[in-house]
Amino acid sequence: MLAAPGIIWLALLFIVPFYDVLAIGAGHLNLLTGQPIAVYNPAGWSTANLAGTWHTIFGASAYLLPLIWRTVWYTAAAAALCLLIGYPAAYFVARFAGRRKALFLVLLIAPFWISFMMRMLAWIDLLQTNGYINKVLGYVGLPQVDWLGGRWYTVVLGLVYGYIPYLILVLYAGLDRIDGSLLEAGRDLGLGRARTFMRVTLPLSRQPIMTGMLITVLPMLGDYFTNQLLSGTTGTTMIGNQIDTQLGTQGFEGQGAVLSLLLLLVLVVPMAYYVRATARSAREAA
Amino acid sequence: MTATAQAARTDAAKPATRAGIRWPRRNPWRHPWILESFTWLYLIWSLVPIVLAVLFSFNNGKSQAIWQGFSWRWYFTDQVNSVAHDPVLQLAVLQTLKLSAYTTVIAIPLGVTFALGIHRWRGITSASFNFVMLLSFVIPELIFGVAMFFVFTSLFSGIGLGTLSETLALVTWNVSWPAVIVQARLATIGNSYSEAAADLGCTPFQTVRRVMLPLLAPAIFASAVLVFSTVIDDFVIVDLLSNNAANTPMSVYIYSQQHGGNGGPALNALGTIMLVMSFIIAILGYFGYRLMTRGERGTSTTAALTTIAGGT
Numbered sequence: 001m002l003a004a005p006g007i008i009w010l011a012l013l014f015i016v017p018f019y020d021v022l023a024i025g026a027g028h029l030n031l032l033t034g035q036p037i038a039v040y041n042p043a044g045w046s047t048a049n050l051a052g053t054w055h056t057i058f059g060a061s062a063y064l065l066p067l068i069w070r071t072v073w074y075t076a077a078a079a080a081l082c083l084l085i086g087y088p089a090a091y092f093v094a095r096f097a098g099r100r101k102a103l104f105l106v107l108l109i110a111p112f113w114i115s116f117m118m119r120m121l122a123w124i125d126l127l128q129t130n131g132y133i134n135k136v137l138g139y140v141g142l143p144q145v146d147w148l149g150g151r152w153y154t155v156v157l158g159l160v161y162g163y164i165p166y167l168i169l170v171l172y173a174g175l176d177r178i179d180g181s182l183l184e185a186g187r188d189l190g191l192g193r194a195r196t197f198m199r200v201t202l203p204l205s206r207q208p209i210m211t212g213m214l215i216t217v218l219p220m221l222g223d224y225f226t227n228q229l230l231s232g233t234t235g236t237t238m239i240g241n242q243i244d245t246q247l248g249t250q251g252f253e254g255q256g257a258v259l260s261l262l263l264l265l266v267l268v269v270p271m272a273y274y275v276r277a278t279a280r281s282a283r284e285a286a
Numbered sequence: 287m288t289a290t291a292q293a294a295r296t297d298a299a300k301p302a303t304r305a306g307i308r309w310p311r312r313n314p315w316r317h318p319w320i321l322e323s324f325t326w327l328y329l330i331w332s333l334v335p336i337v338l339a340v341l342f343s344f345n346n347g348k349s350q351a352i353w354q355g356f357s358w359r360w361y362f363t364d365q366v367n368s369v370a371h372d373p374v375l376q377l378a379v380l381q382t383l384k385l386s387a388y389t390t391v392i393a394i395p396l397g398v399t400f401a402l403g404i405h406r407w408r409g410i411t412s413a414s415f416n417f418v419m420l421l422s423f424v425i426p427e428l429i430f431g432v433a434m435f436f437v438f439t440s441l442f443s444g445i446g447l448g449t450l451s452e453t454l455a456l457v458t459w460n461v462s463w464p465a466v467i468v469q470a471r472l473a474t475i476g477n478s479y480s481e482a483a484a485d486l487g488c489t490p491f492q493t494v495r496r497v498m499l500p501l502l503a504p505a506i507f508a509s510a511v512l513v514f515s516t517v518i519d520d521f522v523i524v525d526l527l528s529n530n531a532a533n534t535p536m537s538v539y540i541y542s543q544q545h546g547g548n549g550g551p552a553l554n555a556l557g558t559i560m561l562v563m564s565f566i567i568a569i570l571g572y573f574g575y576r577l578m579t580r581g582e583r584g585t586s587t588t589a590a591l592t593t594i595a596g597g598t
Contacts, residue, residue, distance in 0.1 A: 002494075003403025006396050006461065007415050013458040014418055017437035024436050038440045089328045092321040102587040107329045109595040113564040114336055115519040117540040118557030121350075122335035124544065125342055125554070128351040132338070161332075169595060176588075214424060222426025225521060228545050240428050247435060247526065260432040267426070275420045282470055 018264075025049050025257035036253040049254035053262070056255075064242065071238040074152070074227075075220045078159035082167050082216050083209070085160070090171035091201070094178075108172065111165040120229045123158060124148065127230075150233030158226040163216040170215055174208025175201070207277065214274045218267060239263060340561065343554035350549055360555040369555050374531050374539070379559060382535040384449065385524065386517040389456040393513050396457065397464025398506055402494060404465075405472045422462045427522040430459060435526045447529040455523050460516055463596070464509035471505035504578040508593050511571030515564050516596075536560050568594060 023038040026045035030037050039045055056064040093104040111119065126133050127147035134144040147154050178201065186196040224240030239259070246256030343361075347354030357363065362370045369375045400419070404412045422430065438451040445451050479501060483493040499506075521537040528534045534542075537560070540553045571594045579590070 001403060002399045003407065003412065003415075006400025006403070006419075006465070007411070009396055009458065009461070010415055010418050013434075013437075013454055014422075016441070017433035020437045020441045021433045024440060036440070038436075085328055088321055089325045092318065092325045096318055096321065102591065104325070104329075105588055105591050107333065109591065111332060111336075112595050113515060113561070113568045115537055115557060115560045115564070116521055117537045117544075118339060118554075118561055119336065121540065121544065121549075121554060121557050122339035124549065125339055125350045126335055130349075131351040164332075169592070173592060218424050218426055222428030222522075224428060225525075225541055225545075229541065232545065240426075243428060243432060244526075247432060253436075256432065257436060260429050263426070264429050267429075271421060271424045274424045275417055278423070279416075279420065282466075282473070 021257045021261060024254055025261055027254060029251060029254065034250045036257075049258045053255050053258045067237060067242060068239055070236070071221065071240075074156055074159060074236075074238060075217055078156050078163070078220060079213055079217050081156070081160045082164045083213065086164050086168045086171055086212075087205075087209070090168045091175055094172050094175035105172070108168055109165065112169070116162060116225075119161065120158065120226065123161065124229060127154065148230060148232075150231045150235045152236060154230045155227045155236045158230040159220055159223065162223075162226055163220055166219075167212040167216045170212035171205070171208050174205055174212070178204050207281070211274055211277050214270055218270065218274075221263065221267065336561075339554055340558050343551055343558045345551045345554075348550055350551060350554060360551045367550075367552050369552065369559065372552070375552065375556060377531055378534055378536045378539040378556065381449070381533055382518055382537070382560070382563075385452055385456060385520075385535055386514045388449075388453045389460055389517045390510050390513045392453070393457045393461045394464050394506060394510050397461045397509065398468050398502070400461065401465045401468035401472060402498065405469060406477070416465075419462050419465050422459050423466075427459070431455070431523045431526040434458075434523060438527065447527050448533045452524050452527045452533060455527055456517055456520060459520075459523060460513045463512045463516070464506065467505045467509045467512075467593075468502055471502055475501055504575055507578060508571065508575050511567055511574075511594060512596050515567045515571075518560055518564055518567075 019040075020038060023040045024036050026042075026047070026049070027037050027039040028046050028048060029035070053064075056062055057068070058065065089108070093101060093108060097104045125131060128134075129144065129146060129148075131147075133147065137144055145151070182200055182204070183196055186200045191199060222240050222243075223238065224244040227236045227238060227241065243256050243260050243263070246252040246259065249256075342350050342353070344356050344358070345354055346357035346359060358368075360368055362368055365371055369379065400415075404416055434451070434455040435447075438445050438447060438455075442451075445454070479497050480493050483497045484490075488496065519537065520535075521541065524535050525538045525541065528538055536556050540556055543549065543553055572590060575590050575594060576587075
């Protein structure tokens, strides 16, 4: 009984909206006003928007396919970098920070309390043509770079910077939970530091790595603001930009709906994995 | 003991090594200096840009890149473009605060009752709605925002875009914080308290009111802190659902101005205000949570810190 308000709320404002997206995606256009018309009865669904989207992905003048590949490789590069940077930091704080753990933890989670926009603004300031990064490059005698002029590495940097705190917190929580006596046992049985890490710590941190990667990769795939702020050119657009643009372009809302549903479809399996994994670890913790 | 003495001792232990077993050559418990330096480098990379961005909000010039001396002009002294004098900037600050307050006030009771109701209810309905609720942690915000945009412009077009739709969407997006944190707390408390209350003659309502709510207070408080600060930072949902200056919060304003080529230290000032707001909430949240869980077993500085950051 107590759960009723929550359930009704989620039904009306989570499940119904997604059906509505489907109804818009499978609906048609009002030819007079150019507004999309939602069709709620599956019997009247049309595949016009799906066909249109399909055409932009695989058709003769497909402009969406390169964009999808770009999204995949930006995300993959950013996620790999996040892990390479985040794991050692989380590992150090969880295992070796000792009495200074609270201090390190405060510094690690500080980005959570700083808005994403402020954090992007910080890099925009630094990376401007007359900004500090180029000044430093100038002092060292290196050529200056037009960082904000549509560079892929700037966008990847922005993605790493934007999403790494989420990964680090998940990794920290997971690594912190590892029983120290297991590591001591590894040492006692004659493993060196490196091999204790490889044989004990790393296998035990597989689960946090998986959930941590998901919690960084999934939002990156729907990101449309990082590249807009740090590059703003069409050379670095991702799938999120396409959806965002179609939403604001009259006559293309239906295709935007289809595209976001297709993205959802691709991500359903990893999302379900994440939800099940966190539910399981919550049960185990209890 | 000095490092050399320690090394000498490990060396002295060496001859005892029996064939076939490889003992670690160096002290396995030595401090990992390389790892520590790496962590500090990461922290510098992560935080110094923010410090500089805050600094530039005090820049006595229009540049976000060249320091031209300290001033308060982007906060107060500039008669036109400062936060204190530009009505659009004020609206943005106000809208952020409004959305945070509305969302917290609605999402907390909704999430707490949901968690209480679903806690001991094993069934397909409760399981599937719990799943839907948890989805908001991983579903890309853009996909959720698209659904919200369409539902408020077509099916619920009576609501339309603006503060009401922003609030409704943000509540749906954030209700998982109280729901998850309270569920975790319920699991740690166990059923003995509520059963004891029932044995002593409490009605179900009295049990919730007199026994469960006091026990859940720290969890409810922590989730309120999280919801409030998450909404301050929220961008995608409000970006898709705002349609004029009166319902545009700070994050969306910063984005649209910077992206539209109208960047300037006023945006840094706005960002700094957001940062200060979040930090105040975080500090209050941390000390409040410590106060409420005082005397409980298993509470530590680090545990409280991760709870307040949403690392359940």
